[in-house]
Amino acid sequence: MPALALCLSLLLSGCVSLNGSTYTVVEPHVEQPVLGEDSSTVKASTYSELVNGVLFFVTQGMETGIIQLTDYNGDVEEDLNRACLEVAKDDPLGAYAVDFIKNDYTTILTTYEATITISYKRTLDQISSLVNITGTSAIREETVQALSSFKTELALRVGYFTGDADTVKEQVRQAYYDTPAAALGMPECTVTLYPETGTQRIVEILLDYPQESTALKRQSQELMEQAETILSPIRYQIETRRLDLLMEALPGAVKVSAQGGSTAWDALVGKGANHEGLALAFQLLCDGLGLESDIVEGTFQGEPRFFNRVVRNGAAVWVDLSRSTGQTYTAAQMAEMGYQWEGQEA
Template sequence: MRLHRVICLLWACLALTGCSALLEREYATVEPHSSKFWESEAAGTLRAENYQDIVNDLLILIGQHTESATVRLYNYEDDLTVADTLEQATTEIQQETSMGAYAVEYITASSRAQRGYYEISLQISYRRTAEQIQAVVNATSTEALPALLETALDEGRTELAVRIGYWGENDQARVEEAVAQLREERGLTETPAWTISYYPPSGQVGLIEFVMGQPPAEENAENLE
């Protein structure tokens, strides 16, 4: 009986060891007050140690609709490299990220060498209000759009911005079909066309904006009758 118990205990240990190995995963999240991105001794000052950190810092600031901020950039020792890195990061934010393309008008950055780091001063101008950014809805795919648009109409809203987790090859056509069907079902075919804007406007779309009224002209908008 004692031998049987020992064998069972050994099997249990092996099973737990195997399960723990399977459950071990690495996760990376961008949190507004994560110690990885904020300087502990300087309130309101972000930190960055590489290019990706700079991009993450900018996304944090945009999510909070921050207009000016300071970033301490470590591991850089050359003024020209810092300038090139900042230009590349701000360009990526505005042209390749959905929230940057949706919300930001322009970003300016200047740097000053300090002992052990560069102090980066950022200025961000927005084309969307803080309320618009906070109102962005998250959806795993475009399949959720009809229900979200129905709810927006029921609530009397004139615009809806949805961040999409997955964008497929034919999803733009599906979005336009869903909007056309909804307008027909709601008897809205004789009303002004909706404006659908995709962000970023080219490549992998990550955010879709619907303006369900008479919209301003948008360079990357597609009007549906």
């Protein structure tokens, strides 16, 4: 039998090119494949199991794996090439992590043994660090955490993805204003989607900050210490008085400069901040007191302007520290002065 097997054995090979123009788009396969004698060997008898086996090797970061095909009715050579291309080009993880996939197979009677060789463009740490989220809106929350620690790279496996790279960039921009303690200069953002189409994607976000992370962390620490100095006399007062006490403290605490910097650090520690930096500083202080507030990006007399909305005793009031460091305004007063913003009542 060994001699007969040797005579019947045919060694065939294939290599997947990621530039191929014809392929089948499928949803990611997540089924656990049937393992062989060890974890580097899986069994398959259908095309979907074949694809799932190749994807299993990728999820494990394996460079080589064996697929044993039994009772397989398809064209083995064609299906191996197609399955490898499908994983490398159409599956989010494959498109993100794989450089190319090669396959060789040997046939003995009705059994085939395929050797899958995978070359990666990502490290195993990058693959294992992927964060699973659902929906495009969840990108903002994950980016907040990345910005807070000045991470330079974030990769998210997003289910039910809608939008495009510009949608993601807007989420990153919004996340920046959600983190005033770390908003020390808007990072340059590069977004890549894997694959280019589909509702299941891996979103890669690369962040290039205006300063080194050590300098940013030092500034953030200085900012938080100064904020604590301002807030410590107020924090333990009754909740209904905290906003009024904060407004009383602000004239001596913030530095206003129309030509100043655009961060909270400039407003509280540096030589002065413009309207953007002042809005970030006010948001930081409100967060520290547990006040419901947010940064508003609107216009003042037709020019771009950052200011704040904060809730006082259940009603919203508006603050623009570049106009007054100690006064709040109603929506009607803001409109009369020439402010406009999204969601503004007519």
